[in-house]
Amino acid sequence: MMAEGSAMAEEIDPQSAREAVAWLTQLMSEEANGEDKDGWQRWLAASPENVRAWQHISRFSSQFSQLNGEAAHRSLSTVANPQRRRLLRCAAGVGLIGAVGAGVLPWRSWQADYRTAIGEQQRVTLSDGTDLLLNTQTAVNVSLPQLSLLQGEMLVASPRNGMPLQLSLPQGRVQSHNSRFSLRLHDDYSELAVYHGQLSVMPLDGQRTTLNAGYGGRLNLSGFHEVGRVSGEPGWQQGMLYADNMRLDDFLAELARYRRGVIRCGQQVAGLRLSGAFPLADTDRIIASLPGTLPVQVSSLSKYFISIS
Known part of the structure; x- marks a missing residue:
């Protein structure tokens, strides 16, 4: 097993980590275009934490080395489609969003007996x-x-x-x-x-x-x-997310565990409350339903970047 070096164990800003995975997912998709690549470059240049998060995810596979901060003008679109899909499955499979944010080294989860x-x-x-x-x-x-x-x-x-x-x-x-x-x-x-x-x-x-x-x-x-x-067993075992007077930002953070990409919640609506039972099989439908129950707007850069304001 790979040794746990201090550089890899450095704490990464959770928000930058989530955004790095979302950018990786988008750039590896068949829908990536020039605007996505330009947006990725702007995001990379916006914060040293973004660069650190990107370099961290780049170490996950030798194929990612072409995407480090020093060579930010290149993207995974240069990798052949079958390999790009394989790397995407690999990144998604280890749950890198949660792993980086929680300080868990990605390869430990990837090599687990069950995941x-x-x-x-x-x-x-x-x-x-x-x-x-x-x-x-x-x-x-x-x-x-x-x-x-x-x-x-x-x-x-x-x-x-x-x-x-x-x-x-x-x-x-x-x-x-x-x-x-x-x-x-x-x-x-x-x-x-x-x-x-x-x-x-x-x-x-x-x-x-x-x-x-x-x-x-x-x-x-x-x-x-x-x-x-505790009121009862967790709803997720029945494929449900239960909310009982739950803050919107907490609800969206919980929902984000079940979908790829980033969900951003504006501060002005973060404290709104909602209750209900939400089927996790269709997270897009849950997000689309929010304006019908709360005074919020849903906007998206792509299906991987959702903003609630």
């Missing part, structure tokens, strides 16, 4: 009977009785019989036996919720805590913090 692409879910039954449901942009390594969640979110059902399941997270680990729970990695903490049974939560500081069914909490570098009751 999902943007908008994909995958169910896995392990040899000991543990059932995993991986959500969008998720990567997990398996070495029973231990799992390591590298990126994303998953629902876990550990079996009644067998050894206790050990699950490693960036901020500590959890242990379960005959329980059903969900885990999600955020930038600086892990979110836990238990629906059946209980979890033993062991932060890096060594203070073991028990989290019972019906409750959720957050695990960060300072320890574990219970946040109260």
Whole structure:
């Protein structure tokens, strides 16, 4: 496995990282034209953070070296179509938007035992009977009785019989036996919720805590913090995004996990609230429906760049 060099581990601005992936996706598509390439050059020149993000994604494949900041006038349109499509699948498959923003090195997720692409879910039954449901942009390594969640979110059902399941997270680990729970990695903490049974939560500081069914909490570098009751299992397992008086900017950030590209939310509308159940199978339709329920406008540079104002 490749060593984790300090240059690759440098923190990249999350917004620049998302925009870099969106530009890469657009330039590799069959729809890319001269205006797209000009826009990419303007974006690259607008901020040193943009250059850093582009150089980071360029390292992901040797084919990207022709697109670094020093040679910004060239694009992936020079790569033959079959290779361009292969590289696009590769970038999408590792969920690079989330990986860079969360500080997870892309190749670790790409080489994981199980992983999902943007908008994909995958169910896995392990040899000991543990059932995993991986959500969008998720990567997990398996070495029973231990799992390591590298990126994303998953629902876990550990079996009644067998050894206790050990699950490693960036901020500590959890242990379960005959329980059903969900885990999600955020930038600086892990979110836990238990629906059946209980979890033993062991932060890096060594203070073991028990989290019972019906409750959720957050695990960060300072320890574990219970946040109260959970209303039910996550809606994404039924392909739904549920919003209950949710801020628009938070809603769009959640929606962005399930689609390629960038969704920008203007500050003047970020605090608007909405509620409802939204089917994740058609994120374009969700975005198009927003002006019918909120005083907002939707505009787009391309299908990869959506702006809500």
